[in-house]
Amino acid sequence: GENVEQHPSTLSVQEGDSAVIKCTYSDSASNYFPWYKQELGKRPQLIIDIRSNVGEKKDQRIAVTLNKTAKHFSLHITETQPEDSAVYFCAATGNQFYFGTGTSLTVIP
Amino acid sequence: DGGITQSPKYLFRKEGQNVTLSCEQNLNHDAMYWYRQDPGQGLRLIYYSQIVNDFQKGDIAEGYSVSREKKESFPLTVTSAQKNPTAFYLCASTPDRSHGYTFGSGTRLTVV
Numbered sequence: 089g090e091n092v093e094q095h096p097s098t099l100s101v102q103e104g105d106s107a108v109i110k111c112t113y114s115d116s117a118s119n120y121f122p123w124y125k126q127e128l129g130k131r132p133q134l135i136i137d138i139r140s141n142v143g144e145k146k147d148q149r150i151a152v153t154l155n156k157t158a159k160h161f162s163l164h165i166t167e168t169q170p171e172d173s174a175v176y177f178c179a180a181t182g183n184q185f186y187f188g189t190g191t192s193l194t195v196i197p
Numbered sequence: 198d199g200g201i202t203q204s205p206k207y208l209f210r211k212e213g214q215n216v217t218l219s220c221e222q223n224l225n226h227d228a229m230y231w232y233r234q235d236p237g238q239g240l241r242l243i244y245y246s247q248i249v250n251d252f253q254k255g256d257i258a259e260g261y262s263v264s265r266e267k268k269e270s271f272p273l274t275v276t277s278a279q280k281n282p283t284a285f286y287l288c289a290s291t292p293d294r295s296h297g298y299t300f301g302s303g304t305r306l307t308v309v
Contacts, residue, residue, distance in 0.1 A: 177240065
């Protein structure tokens with residue numbers, strides 16, 4: 089099955105700085121890579137996704153890049169704000185969704 | 198709740214008791230999933246169902262059971278065989294593997 093690794097597990101940045109979270113996957117057949125944001129005590133919510141035929145996707149301050157050859161994808165948040173503080177999960181699809189272990193992001197005002 | 202509803206929001210279970218968590222969706226999604234989340238941890242798959250009357254075990258199915266008698270409903274029973282059931286339980290659905298999950302708001306289960 090798929091194995092998704094996510095780094096770092098915790099990340100603290102100053103407000104206005106950028107944050108980068110990286111994930112690697114093992115199954116070359118995986119073709120869909122969503123990212124979820126989970127605020128404390130709440131459900132994960134999809135914030136951006138990318139498919140294997142695309143190398144990069146942006147949505148305002150959030151971007152995701154995918155390197156199929158190296159089997160890794162990354163989430164980039166620019167101009168971070170305190171409300172970006174949350175746990176972020178990456179995922180890759182094989183026969184099911186395989187989630188990374190999460191990154192706790194803290195944006196310091 | 199975005200088309201997928203979990204109930205109850207909080208649930209307390211006594212030792213040796215079975216409890217059932219409800220998950221209902223009106224999104225017409227074929228696939229439904231149950232995940233367990235422990236404090237500060239990631240999401241671990243308990244069971245999933247890709248079609249009515251069919252379901253598969255996930256990574257931590259022991260002590261849990263499910264049914265999928267209707268497309269809209271995927272209840273999870275936490276049995277007395279699950280020795281450490283205190284956790285946050287999340288139900289999710291998706292039309293297929295090329296789309297992201299929609300999650301329910303979760304049920305927080307506590308053993309008392």
